[in-house]
Amino acid sequence: MNIDIHFWGVTARLAGGDRRRVSLSDAATVADAIELLRNDAALAGELPRCAYAIGADLVSVHHSLSEGDELSVLPPVSGG
Numbered sequence: 001m002n003i004d005i006h007f008w009g010v011t012a013r014l015a016g017g018d019r020r021r022v023s024l025s026d027a028a029t030v031a032d033a034i035e036l037l038r039n040d041a042a043l044a045g046e047l048p049r050c051a052y053a054i055g056a057d058l059v060s061v062h063h064s065l066s067e068g069d070e071l072s073v074l075p076p077v078s079g080g
Helices: 010-015 030-037
Strands: 002-007 019-023 051-054 057-059 070-074
Touching: 002 010, 002 030, 030 070
Parallel strands: 002 070
Antiparallel strands: 002 019, 051 057, 051 070
């Protein structure tokens, strides 16, 4: 299956853009997508601190993905 990954904040800079399309197995979870992203050395260190969402819903790493999903990678936010 193909999904789109949308990077926000610092992850967009580290990924070299704000979107990426990836191919995963039909039974893939968010954890499988994260594992694929860990192959990108620039992103690998930031991923454990991120939250993940499908649409407007935060999801766990165990969430099953579906064809055409858009997975958002949400880095922690700080500031005042």
